[in-house]
Amino acid sequence: MEARLHTKITPDWHRWIGESLAAGHAPADLLGIMKQNRFDEWAARDAIAEALFGGAAPRQPAPEPATFSSRLEDGHVLHVGDRPIRVLVRVSRPTIAVLDDVLDPVECDQLRALAATRLARSEVVGPGTGIGVVQDIRTSDGANFGRSENELIARIDARAAAVMRMAEDHGEGLQVMRYGVGAQYVPHFDFFPPDDPGSRSHLKNGGQRVSTLIMYLNDVEAGGETVFPRIDFSYVPRMGQAVYFEYTAPDGSLDPLSLHGGAPVIRGEKWILTKWMRERAFPG
Structure with missing residues (x-):
């Protein structure tokens, strides 16, 4: 045995x-x-x-509790202006939703093609410094876009902001990431650790991150799941769908259950488009 x-x-x-x-x-x-x-x-x-x-995330009271309350619209369909988006799955803590028809196949193809011309090794925020550094905890290639830098990006920026129920000027620029075979992102938090000196410059510039929208630009042959290991939740990438999540517990503290990662790609490749929102306006 x-x-x-x-x-x-x-x-x-x-x-x-x-x-x-x-x-x-x-x-x-x-x-x-x-x-x-x-x-x-x-x-x-x-x-x-x-x-x-x-x-675990530091448990400190949020300065503006209303900012950290769950924002996602109730019901089975989100009404975001240019299209209805279906809610397939909801998790209460941390706040997670799997969304369908966030992007159409043509938009996915266009975004992959646009990103392919500017891919470079993805960085992470270096602990203690706050400066972007290349580390093997994140082995993707990435491409960054300024807010509304062209018609396609402007349309997706507006749609993501509507889904996340935040003003567009609270959003960081969209980021496309490509993961080849074996590439992964080990479990991590998207918020800036408040006690880390490297977070100070980020928190001064738009405040804390409050939510993430990961949009999937292709189907993955095997592997590449988005995982939340502390709640044993795993999502299998599917073109056009998205995973939305927030980082705060009901008491307003940063939630250690929001730890998440990207499992290694086993076959094929994974392309994702990520949008992060801040608690205040962020110069994009």
């Missing part, structure tokens, strides 16, 4: 993860070693993410 996978990470393993990361070892290498030692993959990913991103 095959031995059961370990789902509990012991203190010794947590210490080993922290020491290995501090010594410069890649998160993917740590994950491989833990899998060899019969650890459940997502339990291992969660532990590595805790070491990378400081564990």
Whole structure:
């Protein structure tokens, strides 16, 4: 009989993860070693993410509680101006919704073609500095777009803002990401950690991020799921659909359950389009 996978990470393993990361070892290498030692993959990913991103989100009262209340429209259909968008799935905590018909196939094709001309290795916000850096926790290529820089981007910016029920000037510029075979994004938070000195410049410029809309530009042959490991939720990418989520608990604190990631692509490739919203107007 095959031995059961370990789902509990012991203190010794947590210490080993922290020491290995501090010594410069890649998160993917740590994950491989833990899998060899019969650890459940997502339990291992969660532990590595805790070491990378400081564990559970700091619980501090939101300065403007109304800003952090759930915004998504009630009902089975979202009315966003240029099209009706169906709600397929809702999760109450963290606030998550799977949405259908957010983009049509022509828009998906156009966005992939437009992004292909400016792809570069994706960056993450460096802990302690707030500066964008390349790290192997995120192995995609990305392309950034200014708000409303052309007719297509303007249309998607307006639609995303309507879905997220925020003013367009609260939105960061759209970002397309392409993940090839083996590429992934280890579980992480989209908000800026309030206690990290590197977050200060970001929080001064538009305030905290409050919600994310990930739109999928193609079907993925295998792998590439968007996962929320702390609630055991996984979404399989499908062209034209989107996953919407927020980062706050009912008491207004930043919610550690919003930890999420992109599983490795096994076959084919994954293209996504991401929109982040801020609590205040953000110079786009």
